Amino acid sequence: MRNIIKKKVGELQINPRIKEVLLQVLGPDEDVYVESTGKGVRIIL
Amino acid sequence: MIVVRSGSVENLIWQVRSLLPQIETTPILLAQRQVGNYLIGLGTLGYIYEALSSVLETLVEAQRMAKDLGLRDYSVVIGPTESYLTTMPIPEVMPPLPQPKPVPPLPREEVRLNTFNCSDLTRGLVKFCVDNVEIAYYLSR
Numbered sequence: 589m590r591n592i593i594k595k596k597v598g599e600l601q602i603n604p605r606i607k608e609v610l611l612q613v614l615g616p617d618e619d620v621y622v623e624s625t626g627k628g629v630r631i632i633l
Numbered sequence: 634m635i636v637v638r639s640g641s642v643e644n645l646i647w648q649v650r651s652l653l654p655q656i657e658t659t660p661i662l663l664a665q666r667q668v669g670n671y672l673i674g675l676g677t678l679g680y681i682y683e684a685l686s687s688v689l690e691t692l693v694e695a696q697r698m699a700k701d702l703g704l705r706d707y708s709v710v711i712g713p714t715e716s717y718l719t720t721m722p723i724p725e726v727m728p729p730l731p732q733p734k735p736v737p738p739l740p741r742e743e744v745r746l747n748t749f750n751c752s753d754l755t756r757g758l759v760k761f762c763v764d765n766v767e768i769a770y771y772l773s774r
Contacts, residue, residue, distance in 0.1 A: 628765025
């Protein structure tokens with residue numbers, strides 16, 4: 589069972605450099621789906 | 634233009650027939666184009682292949698026709714638009730053709746995927762990776 593959580597871009601706890609790009613491109617209120625891959629985090633747009 | 638004497642027709646037919654599969658298996662890359670995750674190679678030896686095929690066809694046909702006409706000593710003249718047989722003893726004009734060699738096995742089709750910095754691919758997703766973060770979106774079906 590995949591564990592996918594719906595989050596807003598502004599709530600993401602990831603590398604600030606990457607978050608900054610997502611904030612610029614999508615905006616803080618855009619919904620994304622966050623999934624843990626074991627090796628890291630997958631953000632599905 | 635190619636002029637072949639009756640004595641060489643059989644040999645040339647054999648040589649061209651052996652060269653054709655060699656051309657078919659020679660991969661020549663003219664350009665590479667990336668489409669999504671796929672790298673596609675564009676290339677062809679089609680023109681040479683077509684020209685040699687047409688020469689081969691003409692030679693075989695000419696040989697048959699000469700036999701039907703009972704000609705023993707003749708020349709086949711193959712031109713760009715028309716070809717004919719003549720009994721006039723004219724000198725041969727032959728393009729330098731490479732000697733046929735054994736055909737190597739067909740190379741496997743190759744697809745190189747761009748994984749955009751990710752260590753693996755995920756079915757149904759297009760993605761790229763920065764550090765340990767994967768940015769992904771679903772492929773539309």
